[in-house]
Amino acid sequence: MPEFGPVTCAGCGLLCDDVTVDASSDGVRLRPECPLGARWFSEQLGRSDAAPATIDGEPADVESALARAAELLRGARRPLVHGFEGATVEDARAAVALADRLGALVFTGDGVWPGAPALALRGASTATLGEIRDRSSLVVIWREDPQSTHPRLLERLGFAGATPERALVVVDDRDTATTWRADGQHRWPRDLDLEALIGLHLWQKGVAPPAGNLATELGRLTERVASAMHVTFVYGPALNAGAGGQRRALALHELVRAMSHERHVVTLELPDAPGSRSADDVLAWQSGYSGQVDFAPGHPEWVTATEPPDDVDVTVRVESGPAGGVVTGPVWIRTAAAGVQASGTVHRLDGVPIALQAPLPGDAPTAATLLRALLAKVAP
Ligand code: SF4
Structure with missing residues (x-):
């Protein structure tokens, strides 16, 4: 099969529109390289082998x-x-x-039914990929690993090379391909996310949470946010899926709304499909x-x-x-x-x-x- 492109890849929600596909007997390769996109094209090309x-x-x-x-x-x-x-x-x-x-x-x-969707209850502050790339000096990725699920996200947000004037921070207690790329990491277990979001909101209002490991991490994250005028929170199923997921999403959007009084803060959701x-x-x-x-x-x-x-x-x-x-x-x-x-x-x-x-x-x-x-x- 000949090489074709540039075309749009629908292997994840980023829909990169600059992809050239090389589908040879050795497998499918993409330029720019993306293993997830290559797998997606390979699956789609194989569809026509099945019965109608x-x-x-x-x-x-x-x-x-x-x-x-x-x-x-x-x-x-x-x-x-x-x-x-x-x-x-x-x-x-x-x-x-x-x-x-x-x-x-x-x-x-x-998969999991979300229950009362947080977005419909509170709305959300959002921005396009280009706006985040051009404006956000701090990007906080909340418990997602886009290097695996949306492999070109960091490139699309302008983190392809050295970005001394911008910071990429991850909230996650796991070590992932994304934490490896980040400038900083804040660790606490997932079941403390709601407590952490409410704690950040209180800190935003000038009420410091009681001392402890979580308070130390929240204090460091609050300091990072305080030093940036344009901030993006990237979140996805790790925050809003499963039991209590929409309550956690609601807490994030309420936090973003409170932070937006003093700086420009937006969210970017990574959908699971x-x-x-x-x-x-x-x-x-x-x-x-x-x-x-x-x-x-x-x-x-x-x-x-x-x-x-x-x-x-x-x-x-x-x-x-x-x-x-x-x-x-x-x-x-x-x-x-x-x-x-x-x-x-x-x-x-x-x-x-x-x-x-x-x-x-x-x-x-x-x-x-x-x-x-x-x-x-x-x-x-
Ligand atoms: S990041 Fe990869 S899988 Fe996602 S749209 Fe772009 S090329 Fe396709």
Whole structure:
């Protein structure tokens, strides 16, 4: 296969648009180098080797698979639409339209249910990657390891070479590829994060926490923040996922709001999947809420549950996992990989819309096309 590029890589939410792909018999290589992006392109290029669809694991044609999926959805009492890991804006729009017609529950993820999303409760101070690169003199990475999950983040934030006038600090009690690159590290266990965020907030108001190891670390971090006029907090699932995650996220956004009285402070969220931001934005445009929305009452209702309801009987999983596709119960239908065989739009992790190209020909439909066909069959 010839080299192609420059194209946009959707291997993580950074959506780097300067990537050249060399897919030879020795494997896939990217320029600029990125092992995560190479793995993503390798998985997407391998998609076309699979059957167009399967029903109960047996190969099937797309029309039969659509008919079976529509039959399941017509009989569903409590359908759930979820996934979106590799979905485009167009895929998410079609999925939300289907959910609206079905009276389904929509969850723009595939794992832990977040509960009451902190962003919707308090809002957030945010900035684009370019603004952070040009303005932030201190970047605090909260318990994430972007060198593994978003390998070019530090380069995109301007930390590619020596940056004597800027500092990169990590809050983490682990040693990671990112802590190795950092100018400083603050260590405390993850289960003290809420206490630490509230402690920083109190310190911001002039109330020092009681002496102890955590107080020493918080004092050092407060001093670093006090010496910078533009600060960015980078956070992600390590802060806001799991039990108490949204309470911790809320504490971070409240801290940022308090700090912003004296300096410019912003946050940058690292989503756990590249399609999550697009799906959240589409759901917000179309329903007024993001994250988890229930269309069963006949109008969109925001869901603050921390677990899926136990009466879900049919699920539609959209572009999730390495094989992607649209999965309805035992029916899987292969889709063209957005960014390789199909074009589309995806929102970068800072909310900027980015176009995905289709550098290689493909024979499969997009998830958006399949979901629209399903909608036509379910509600002609
Ligand atoms: S950092 Fe992310 S978007 Fe950029 S090349 Fe690597 S995997 Fe792709």
